[in-house]
Amino acid sequence: MSGALDELIALMARLPGLGPRSARRAALALVQKRKVLLEPLAGAMAEVAASVRECLICGNVGTGEKCDICLDPKRDGRTICIVEDVADLWAMERAQVFKGRYHVLGGTLSALDGIGPEDLNLPRLAARVEQDGVEELILALGATVDGQTTAHYIADMLEGRGVRVTSLAQGVPVGGELDYLDDGTITAALNARRSV
Numbered sequence: 001m002s003g004a005l006d007e008l009i010a011l012m013a014r015l016p017g018l019g020p021r022s023a024r025r026a027a028l029a030l031v032q033k034r035k036v037l038l039e040p041l042a043g044a045m046a047e048v049a050a051s052v053r054e055c056l057i058c059g060n061v062g063t064g065e066k067c068d069i070c071l072d073p074k075r076d077g078r079t080i081c082i083v084e085d086v087a088d089l090w091a092m093e094r095a096q097v098f099k100g101r102y103h104v105l106g107g108t109l110s111a112l113d114g115i116g117p118e119d120l121n122l123p124r125l126a127a128r129v130e131q132d133g134v135e136e137l138i139l140a141l142g143a144t145v146d147g148q149t150t151a152h153y154i155a156d157m158l159e160g161r162g163v164r165v166t167s168l169a170q171g172v173p174v175g176g177e178l179d180y181l182d183d184g185t186i187t188a189a190l191n192a193r194r195s196v
Contacts, residue, residue: 059104095186108146139167
């Protein structure tokens with residue numbers, strides 16, 4: 001194999017869900033369908049690399065300084081749904097039941113991985129609560145030890161600030177992550193949220 005093809009396979013193998021064997025198959029399919037797959041994919045990736053950035057308000061991704069959700073005047077800015085990452089935000093949006101705004105933490109607290117409060121998007125969250133008249137924060141974090149630790153940290157951090165802190169309830173299995181849940185499960189969990 002050529003050096004360029006080896007590099008493509010190595011980079012693709014680093015993507016979630018692709019190992020070395022799957023990356024080789026995908027790379028071969030791209031090369032064999034160069035005009036239909038490879039060239040359009042390369043163009044789309046270059047466009048995304050040049051134009052997509054993190055929203056300055058919530059941490060979602062978009063093509064401007066603010067994402068479409070933060071710019072949407074129909075969204076209820078008094079309710080913010082806190083998620084671990086953008087994939088979780090997209091999972092919530094797929095369910096089409098939440099009409100508020102979001103806040104992407106960029107991870108969860110994890111003593112084992114050395115991730116502390118200073119590594120998460122918590123200062124921006126605190127500023128939004130203070131400045132934007134937020135009435136409710138929905139903690140839509142995974143039902144994992146790290147997710148629950150983060151939820152409790154946020155609830156403690158915002159105690160006494162006059163904001164109602166709730167979390168997703170039934171429907172989210174222990175050890176489950178939002179990105180892998182179906183729309184019905186997310187809807188049930190959002191509708192049955194409870195105070196923390």
